[in-house]
Amino acid sequence: MLSSFSNAQALAFLAALATPALAQNGAYFTMGSPALVIDSLDPLLQPGGQSPHVHSVTGGSAFAPTMDFALTQTSKCTTFGVTVDKSNYWMPAVYFRKNGRFTLVPEASPKHKVYYKYGKGDNTPDLERSEFPQGFRMMAGDSNLRSDDGSMGSPGNQLNWRCHSREGQTATGFPKGFTSCNGGYVGGLAATMRFPSCWNGQDFNKDAPMAHMSYPTNRDGMAGCPEGFKKARFPEIMIEYWLDVSQFDGQYSADEVPWVLSNGDPTGYGFHMDFVRTLVIPARKISTNIVQLNGWKVGALAHAIKGCNIGNTGDTLGSPQCFPGAIQSEDAKQACTIAPVVNQDIGKSGLNALPGCNPIQAGPGRATTPTNCAVGSVPPVNSVAPPIASSKSSSSASTVNAATPTTVRSVVQTTSARSTSVNTSVRPSSTAPSSPGYTNVGSPPSGGSSSGLLPASVNSKSGVWKAAGCFLDAVNPRSLGKQPEWWGRQITSSNCVERCNSIGAKYAGTENGGQCFCGNQLINSGSRPGKCTSKCSGDVKEICGGPGHLSIYSLDGSVSMKKRTAHQRHNRHFMRSL
Numbered sequence: 001m002l003s004s005f006s007n008a009q010a011l012a013f014l015a016a017l018a019t020p021a022l023a024q025n026g027a028y029f030t031m032g033s034p035a036l037v038i039d040s041l042d043p044l045l046q047p048g049g050q051s052p053h054v055h056s057v058t059g060g061s062a063f064a065p066t067m068d069f070a071l072t073q074t075s076k077c078t079t080f081g082v083t084v085d086k087s088n089y090w091m092p093a094v095y096f097r098k099n100g101r102f103t104l105v106p107e108a109s110p111k112h113k114v115y116y117k118y119g120k121g122d123n124t125p126d127l128e129r130s131e132f133p134q135g136f137r138m139m140a141g142d143s144n145l146r147s148d149d150g151s152m153g154s155p156g157n158q159l160n161w162r163c164h165s166r167e168g169q170t171a172t173g174f175p176k177g178f179t180s181c182n183g184g185y186v187g188g189l190a191a192t193m194r195f196p197s198c199w200n201g202q203d204f205n206k207d208a209p210m211a212h213m214s215y216p217t218n219r220d221g222m223a224g225c226p227e228g229f230k231k232a233r234f235p236e237i238m239i240e241y242w243l244d245v246s247q248f249d250g251q252y253s254a255d256e257v258p259w260v261l262s263n264g265d266p267t268g269y270g271f272h273m274d275f276v277r278t279l280v281i282p283a284r285k286i287s288t289n290i291v292q293l294n295g296w297k298v299g300a301l302a303h304a305i306k307g308c309n310i311g312n313t314g315d316t317l318g319s320p321q322c323f324p325g326a327i328q329s330e331d332a333k334q335a336c337t338i339a340p341v342v343n344q345d346i347g348k349s350g351l352n353a354l355p356g357c358n359p360i361q362a363g364p365g366r367a368t369t370p371t372n373c374a375v376g377s378v379p380p381v382n383s384v385a386p387p388i389a390s391s392k393s394s395s396s397a398s399t400v401n402a403a404t405p406t407t408v409r410s411v412v413q414t415t416s417a418r419s420t421s422v423n424t425s426v427r428p429s430s431t432a433p434s435s436p437g438y439t440n441v442g443s444p445p446s447g448g449s450s451s452g453l454l455p456a457s458v459n460s461k462s463g464v465w466k467a468a469g470c471f472l473d474a475v476n477p478r479s480l481g482k483q484p485e486w487w488g489r490q491i492t493s494s495n496c497v498e499r500c501n502s503i504g505a506k507y508a509g510t511e512n513g514g515q516c517f518c519g520n521q522l523i524n525s526g527s528r529p530g531k532c533t534s535k536c537s538g539d540v541k542e543i544c545g546g547p548g549h550l551s552i553y554s555l556d557g558s559v560s561m562k563k564r565t566a567h568q569r570h571n572r573h574f575m576r577s578l
Helices: 007-018 300-307 330-335 493-502 566-570
Strands: 028-033 037-039 055-059 088-092 094-098 101-104 107-117 137-141 159-163 189-194 236-243 259-261 272-276 396-399 407-410 438-440 453-455 457-460 463-472 507-511 515-519 539-543 549-554
Touching: 055 107, 088 236, 137 189, 236 272, 457 493, 463 507, 493 507, 493 515, 493 549
Parallel strands: none
Antiparallel strands: 028 107, 037 055, 055 088, 088 272, 094 101, 094 259, 107 236, 137 272, 159 189, 189 236, 396 407, 438 453, 457 463, 463 549, 507 515, 507 549
């Protein structure tokens, strides 16, 4: 059939096979990326803990169990060619199943291909699109879906899988009818997923992760967003996840579907993706555009939305209308990796069961959370800190649960970006945790008990600060302060107190071993005995809070707590700039 085409026609036809139709209409640009890490983390749905299943993660090197603005800004590198994007994107890994064994499927170039699409129907940029607001997070897909209930749309709409062979089988779930995905213009098995782009102005809620977003209609601008979701319309993000299945050729028949997602889904319908946008400060309204500054270089994404119409034209991302001076080499992308936080066998050589607790659930009903996970269970993460880029990685493993084969690495990413000099009064390292001068964490000094220990008091220039106890951090937004005062330093109770004292704050709080928060009131919190168990990154004989929990100090050892108002809850994404 191709013999009757001209060379140009043939190339155009083959390119169309390789690129989903969604990506060919309107202004857009693409970024290919290798994996940053494959790990059992999900800071959206399991913040501060371990994810039930394995994810392939791409983006900025500060990816960690708990993500916030201060942490994302410490990324030392990114896996994207556009260096001004340090966001993170992650999705479940895929396994090949045969004879009761599960083997991790390797990724194929371009591995993760991210499209930013912001065009109108006439192929011109849609100037009503906005950059993402501070702290923005969203998901696409449904991890528990096991049949085509219509929620994912027709293939090519929200989710599709495609074997990129000559036959080009495509389906919403895993396709079948082939024994190899080689032989096409590009070979491999790939999932394509599209994120919603219409926002109602509310926060991400892990109990209803899709509630704040909606998919648009085919109309341009804000008119294309459904009622109730017209606060902002963002660029449409679409991601292709490419897999190299060639090593499994000949091991399955055309009637079989041998692929399984890491969440125990053998249908492919439960594929999902997560996205965390890294932001800095709110920007002012410019003309009709809501421009907010995020993890991209200031104004970079807004600049691209207005004129980066490269599509399939062959222009490069470094062109003046796109991201001039912000492009890195393929070698630099490949070199950006981090060590996994969860120390486990992810199955590159095969496993008898999927990592974590993920029994096969084929549906057609929705998958349920396993209730009996005595073997291969997912333990809580007791102490985690941001990973460090692999070129400088150093880590120490801490056992999570002796009954399971997984441990959690506690590693710290250091940064020179926040090099404020602070005088500290550090407790002598010879002082043992059981020595006088320590108090139990988890309750105010009036009583309670816990396995965690804090120094009972810390000296500062204003006097002696006393341990008030262990308290919940609501995280989104923070219970103490808007963001960490410090991240990436060697945190101790002493230097955190000194920092907070130097800026006039009433309370100092350490969290998750490596964060320091300062503030004058504790909002939406409460005493949590026993939850502060993370060793301080700057002194392992001290306890610096826990995942989602703060070790609090004050001058008198007491804490004033306040509930957040409805206005504060619903307007914390800098609504004044919208």
